[in-house]
Amino acid sequence: MSSMNYAEKIPNNVDLAHDRRLQRALEHWQPKFLDWWQEMGPSDFAQSEVYLRTAISVDAQGWAHYGAVKMPDYRWGIFLADAVADRRIGFGDQAGEPAWQQVPGEYRSTLRRLIVTQGDTEPASVEQQRLLGHSCPSLYDLRNLFQINVEEGRHLWAMVYLLHAYFGRDGREEAEELLARHSGDADKPRILSTFNEPISDWLSLYCFTYFTDRDGKFQLKSFAESAFDPLSRTCRFMLTEEAHHMFVGETGLGRVVKRTLEVMQELGSDDPVRIRAHGAVDLPLLQKYLNFWCSSSLDLFGSEISTNAAASFASGLKGRPDEPQYADHVLRDSTSSVDTPQGAQEVPALNALNEVMRGSYLKDCEIGLKRWNRAIERAGHAFRLTLPSTRFRRSIGAWINQPVDPEGKMLARADYDRRLHEWIPSQEDRAFVRSLMQQVIEPGRMAGWIAPPDRGVNSLPVEYAYVSLS
Ligand code: BYC
Numbered sequence: 001m002s003s004m005n006y007a008e009k010i011p012n013n014v015d016l017a018h019d020r021r022l023q024r025a026l027e028h029w030q031p032k033f034l035d036w037w038q039e040m041g042p043s044d045f046a047q048s049e050v051y052l053r054t055a056i057s058v059d060a061q062g063w064a065h066y067g068a069v070k071m072p073d074y075r076w077g078i079f080l081a082d083a084v085a086d087r088r089i090g091f092g093d094q095a096g097e098p099a100w101q102q103v104p105g106e107y108r109s110t111l112r113r114l115i116v117t118q119g120d121t122e123p124a125s126v127e128q129q130r131l132l133g134h135s136c137p138s139l140y141d142l143r144n145l146f147q148i149n150v151e152e153g154r155h156l157w158a159m160v161y162l163l164h165a166y167f168g169r170d171g172r173e174e175a176e177e178l179l180a181r182h183s184g185d186a187d188k189p190r191i192l193s194t195f196n197e198p199i200s201d202w203l204s205l206y207c208f209t210y211f212t213d214r215d216g217k218f219q220l221k222s223f224a225e226s227a228f229d230p231l232s233r234t235c236r237f238m239l240t241e242e243a244h245h246m247f248v249g250e251t252g253l254g255r256v257v258k259r260t261l262e263v264m265q266e267l268g269s270d271d272p273v274r275i276r277a278h279g280a281v282d283l284p285l286l287q288k289y290l291n292f293w294c295s296s297s298l299d300l301f302g303s304e305i306s307t308n309a310a311a312s313f314a315s316g317l318k319g320r321p322d323e324p325q326y327a328d329h330v331l332r333d334s335t336s337s338v339d340t341p342q343g344a345q346e347v348p349a350l351n352a353l354n355e356v357m358r359g360s361y362l363k364d365c366e367i368g369l370k371r372w373n374r375a376i377e378r379a380g381h382a383f384r385l386t387l388p389s390t391r392f393r394r395s396i397g398a399w400i401n402q403p404v405d406p407e408g409k410m411l412a413r414a415d416y417d418r419r420l421h422e423w424i425p426s427q428e429d430r431a432f433v434r435s436l437m438q439q440v441i442e443p444g445r446m447a448g449w450i451a452p453p454d455r456g457v458n459s460l461p462v463e464y465a466y467v468s469l470s
Contacts, residue, residue: 225319
């Protein structure tokens, strides 16, 4: 990469062509990234031409280019949203002071840890999804999977850029570690729990992109408020791409519901046994997948009562999503009530910020459920999909390991253990879903468990050959 034309190979708006230090760091890291992509990225599709969008600028009108590309040749770029003139810190003890263009020494390690944690999730998700291409329900879906994968790769580049450009040797070491940890690895797992869960079927992928990518949206929105301006600008642009990932989740689950309703109509029955025998996903089974991935993603907001969250907010590193919507941006004089197994606990508002974010996140999660439930209602069925209580199946925070049902009711431990697979997928459920996962690759055709999408990608028809398999 030494004699490369940087603007051509790595689209960027960080003046990479004139930054020798950054070039050297990336020259060292980029071949390792490509090795990682070959080894841990989508298995077996390196020679396929995929209809992908590539970020080429931050211009709202034309930020992406669409075209057929082999994934290893994807132009992973580095983009920061445009700078806001005279940007000021919007929250915390230094609210109103100028935003930082460099990392203040006292926050260096905390900020690095936050960037590393964010960065770690991006390659983790690619690893989790690496085998899914072999069981895609259509070429349209296969293309969407690969689009998400290359963009998660770009989001890794975004965090590596920050580590290389602002954190010196420590940053370079952390950038290498981002490629050394692996999802589900017994010795070197990914940092956050959800990113070590296997995603071995497409129902899980749609749930993951619905629930877990939505955590990404909220975490990126909270970083978009950061006093550290390069982090804020990087995350603001990442949010543009993130929207598509959640779209894949929401429309994917909506298409599963649609197909199930068609099968229920054909059969004149809502009997799960008959629906499964007909090769579709019964609604109670879908509910179990929602319970699993929603509860796992709820953990990603951290503990209900958190001094880390308080310190990150007070020092200006991490705000609340859409911080301007709140009246008090300092939170030194207020308290919040937090729900714990010991009862409601009144704590300083700063310490309850993870809970504030979790609450906004859940509201956002409701939107898709309302849409799917409307479709179920219109089809004349009484069944309704729901989100589990924030107390259910938690492995972080106040409700860790509590025997609570999805409605939030405390049970006797033995009852909980006995009934758990009424609420999350059992081995048989997972085996059934896996049995549906037969690869469909004729352009325009869909697997029998999912309805076609309403429209194709970038105004192309659904029948378009989005991936040319070789
Ligand atoms: N698993 O005070 P606590 C995305 C750790 S997704 C394992 O409770 P805090 C994407 C925590 O790190 C967005 N460990 O919580 C989606 C801490 O450890 P240390 C990812 C966990 O710190 C799909 C300790 O427990 N971005 O982009 O306030 C595809 C006590 O922490 C977990 C971010 O997460 C867990 N679930 O908040 C692709 C943003 N939860 O530091 C991409 C960066 C907590 O004492 N991260 N711990 O060793 C953060 O802002 C915070 O670290 C967290 C935790 C919100 C995760």
